[in-house]
Amino acid sequence: xxxxxxxxxxxxxxxxxxxxxxxxxxxxxxxxxxxxxxxxxxxxxxxxxxxxxxxxxxxxxxxxxxxxxxxxxxxxxxxxxxxxxxxxxxxxxxxxxxxxxxxxxxxxxxxxxxxxxxxxxxxxxxxxxxxxxxxxxxxxxxxxxxxxxxxxxxxxxxxxxxxxxxxxxxxxxxxxxxxxxxxxxxxxxxxxxxxxxxxxxxxxxxxxxxxxxxxxxxxxxxxxxxxxxxxxxxxxxxxxxxxxxxxxxxxxxxxxxxxxxxxxxxxxxxxxxxxxxxxxxxxxxxxxxxxxxxxxxxxxxxxxxxxxxxxxxxxxxxxxxxxxxxxxxxxxxxxxxxxxxxxxxxxxxxxxxxxxxxxxxxxxxxxxxxxxxxxxxxxxxxxxxxxxxxxxxxxxxxxxxxxxxxxxxxxxxxxxxxxxxxxxxxxxxxxxxxxxxxxxxxxxxxxxxxxxxxxxxxxxxxxxxxxxxxxxxxxxxxxxxxxxxxxxxxxxxxxxxxxxxxx
Numbered sequence: 001x002x003x004x005x006x007x008x009x010x011x012x013x014x015x016x017x018x019x020x021x022x023x024x025x026x027x028x029x030x031x032x033x034x035x036x037x038x039x040x041x042x043x044x045x046x047x048x049x050x051x052x053x054x055x056x057x058x059x060x061x062x063x064x065x066x067x068x069x070x071x072x073x074x075x076x077x078x079x080x081x082x083x084x085x086x087x088x089x090x091x092x093x094x095x096x097x098x099x100x101x102x103x104x105x106x107x108x109x110x111x112x113x114x115x116x117x118x119x120x121x122x123x124x125x126x127x128x129x130x131x132x133x134x135x136x137x138x139x140x141x142x143x144x145x146x147x148x149x150x151x152x153x154x155x156x157x158x159x160x161x162x163x164x165x166x167x168x169x170x171x172x173x174x175x176x177x178x179x180x181x182x183x184x185x186x187x188x189x190x191x192x193x194x195x196x197x198x199x200x201x202x203x204x205x206x207x208x209x210x211x212x213x214x215x216x217x218x219x220x221x222x223x224x225x226x227x228x229x230x231x232x233x234x235x236x237x238x239x240x241x242x243x244x245x246x247x248x249x250x251x252x253x254x255x256x257x258x259x260x261x262x263x264x265x266x267x268x269x270x271x272x273x274x275x276x277x278x279x280x281x282x283x284x285x286x287x288x289x290x291x292x293x294x295x296x297x298x299x300x301x302x303x304x305x306x307x308x309x310x311x312x313x314x315x316x317x318x319x320x321x322x323x324x325x326x327x328x329x330x331x332x333x334x335x336x337x338x339x340x341x342x343x344x345x346x347x348x349x350x351x352x353x354x355x356x357x358x359x360x361x362x363x364x365x366x367x368x369x370x371x372x373x374x375x376x377x378x379x380x381x382x383x384x385x386x387x388x389x390x391x392x393x394x395x396x397x398x399x400x401x402x403x404x405x406x407x408x409x410x411x412x413x414x415x416x417x418x419x420x421x422x423x424x425x426x427x428x429x430x431x432x433x434x435x436x437x438x439x440x441x442x443x444x445x446x447x448x449x450x451x452x453x454x455x456x457x458x459x460x461x462x463x464x465x466x467x468x469x470x471x472x473x474x475x476x477x478x479x480x481x482x483x484x485x486x487x488x489x490x491x492x493x494x495x496x497x498x499x500x501x502x503x
Contacts, residue, residue: 038062101117111451167408187318234472315338355441
């Protein structure tokens with residue numbers, strides 16, 4: 001395929017890019033080139049560290065190595081993203097949970113057309129292959145296998161968390177992706193027999209990869225988009241090694257950090273920032289001016305080793321609820337029970353964690369370039385907890401987590417609390433622990449948001465077309481107008497399906 005001349009070049013083969021490559025190449029008359037910065041593996045031949053659902057993030061060995069600046073919380077936060085065909089769907093927790101109707105209602109209230117929950121539900125169903133739930137809400141024949149865990153699938157700790165949550169007054173739900181997601185339930189996951197099925201496996205099967213009109217190239221870092229400045233049209237991309245690749249359309253699916261950095265290096269972004277780096281302005285747009293992510297606190301416990309049981313699955317149960325300050329229809333607090341903690345941190349030799357996440361943050365971060373060099377990571381400021389309401393709501397979630405931990409049967413597994421600690425019982429003390437140890441839930445969005453034509457905050461339109469230029473789109477989590485109330489991967493895949501159907 002040395003003479004392969006693409007109609008479309010897609011930059012990034014992750015949760016969105018793999019979907020787009022598969023769907024757009026269904027048309028045999030459209031030649032599609034997919035460029036992935038990480039390595040390629042056969043659909044059935046991913047390394048164990050990626051295939052195993054027990055390893056996440058940088059522990060898989062396929063990571064961009066990004067880190068966020070200290071910001072309000074005063075310490076840097078590691079922000080791993082998948083650098084492999086399949087992207088972050090190859091290194092994430094493999095939880096499949098959809099954004100809420102209230103999330104899409106906010107977007108449509110801002111004038112964004114075509115993204116109401118009723119309009120996106122068919123795209124959610126299209127991606128999904130599950131036996132769970134009703135046909136009205138779920139897909140049966142999609143590329144992505146979704147398996148609804150049951151109580152029997154959970155670890156001893158996770159079953160105890162589930163039962164303690166019920167005893168503490170939390171309602172049960174049977175489907176976070178159904179009409180009533182409020183409460184505690186086992187997760188729905190894209191894990192089959194312990195294998196995390198990323199989009200490089202699910203969408204880019206051997207049969208799809210064999211299509212003569214699809215070419216996938218790995219280990220290809222893209223520097224920037226090439227433009228014909230006479231007509232302000234994208235005409236291809238420049239690779240970091242200097243190779244030029246031309247195409248009639250360019251789609252950036254490099255993720256919230258990667259796509260924004262690519263736009264900025266290409267001259268699409270705030271004119272003042274680009275000017276400071278000597279980058280000619282192609283389109284003066286607010287790229288990177290907004291960035292949202294979910295702050296994540298580890299309410300950790302030392303356990304009685306003889307009672308804790310096996311630590312698998314590492315993720316399996318979750319509580320999803322609303323804080324007292326949540327907007328109508330929004331569920332802004334997650335509490336889970338996981339085994340994602342170094343057991344040596346516990347003096348008993350056994351530990352588990354009840355991570356608490358705030359999923360509708362008001363604090364707004366930003367992304368800027370540190371350099372024009374594509375090998376230099378962008379400057380990421382998550383700005384966690386800068387808004388006082390975020391601090392109040394996260395503390396409310398931690399109080400709920402601790403209340404469940406002190407309720408039987410979970411309380412019977414616990415020797416003592418590691419963080420914040422049994423002796424910490426004031427909001428000030430808990431907040432100090434939060435500021436010291438806060439992490440990310442790894443759900444960054446919104447650096448190139450969609451919006452209506454008259455929305456000054458918008459970078460792209462309803463189908464990802466970049467304002468002010470032709471032939472350039474962005475399709476990934478960066479185009480979300482704001483933070484959704486949930487882990488983002490299912491909604492990213494849906495968005496790619498949703499937009500691909502219109503291209």
